[in-house]
Amino acid sequence: MINKKVANVTEAMKGVKDEMTLMLGGFGLCGIPENAINELVKMNVKGLTCISNNAGVDDFGLGLLLQKHQIKKMISSYVGENDEFERQMLSGELDVELVPQGTLVERCRAAQSGFPAFYTPAGFGTEVAEGKETREFNGKMYVLEMAFEADFSFVKAWKGDEAGNLIFKGTARNFNPAMCGAAKITVAEVEELVPVGTLDPNQIHIPGIFIQRIFQGEKYEKRIEQRTVRKRN
């Protein structure tokens, strides 16, 4: 067994520096690497380019990094629900690249899988395709999109073992699997870190080969963005 376990979040974040490009898993606040984000705030690294579907809310998730002006560029598909984000974007402090959601995840997956680029129909004929190569296949038009290049990838899983094997829960899976192995170093934080041999190999979602460091996360808040319920009868 190749052991990927590191003692804590501080050790897991070694090597993260100013001006780096980071991938961060999650959809809204669901399945975000809470411990890694909190540590980035503490480390106070600046000038970051963050690839993440969303940008958190004002006081949670990536919103915490925005408050401290640590992010210079966001690459996302949807960035609503964040006033500070809006302020920085409109004032020109923050550079924003909006990418269709399916293209965003596929640019991660391409980096993970060794594809330099791929064709997608998404965005053809829109401003997303401006300046990009387009090509016709079987009578339909497609846009050439490039794989991402990132320094670190931070993902969050439900369970993991010391070999780096991961299992996700519910829709907290989202962007996390495609970001594993899509950056030079992938750091996984898990709610429950178990010894090797505990997880059933049939149930592993992401094999440990894609992970360089794994640690047991602490104090997951798991904030709910839109609490919607129905009344009993």
Next chain:
Amino acid sequence: MLDKTGIAKRIAKEVKDGYYVNLGIGIPTLVANYVRDDIEVEFQSENGVLGMGPFPFEGEEDADIINAGKQTITTLPGASFFDSSLSFSMIRGQHVHLTILGAMEVSENGDIANWKIPGKMVKGMGGAMDLVASAENIIVAMMHTNREGDSKLLKKCTLPLTGVGCVKKIVTDLAVLEVTDNGFKLLERAPGVSVEEIQKATEGKLVVEGDVPEMIL
């Protein structure tokens, strides 16, 4: 004239047995409430769930189980979770049969604009561009005119596009229309709405053939 619930009820009639359906945010979300209960349909949410159920009972919310609108949801027997890449494989690969979404403008050739208003804060397109570029069957749910009373069914969209030549059908508070090579073909009128009223509210080319029936809800 229909209200938002009426639009959702009419669109629910387009949902057929055996369909996998992706519902957008707003009026489309309401469609799930009015699908016939004698047919089998599964709802997909692009953040990674197939087989979405109703909202959870109070106290049973799970932060790890949400829809693309970030609302807490439940799942039905037979449901599955998957990652974002596989989710968009379902969408781009045309395994999802029907996509229902809202729009700010639709043009007579089926272009759609629904993600950006120049000069206003842009929130992003989310999965809308992937959905409209790929789905075989796209139904737009929207009001026929905007708050200023201007038509949203145009010769040409004025707002930045989400997709080109992709909308097949539109259900508004006034009518059901099909996008054809000749323009918006009027299929049905909302209860109590005349062809003239629909004509007046439609800037793009409206094709009226014979007697246009009233919708049955």
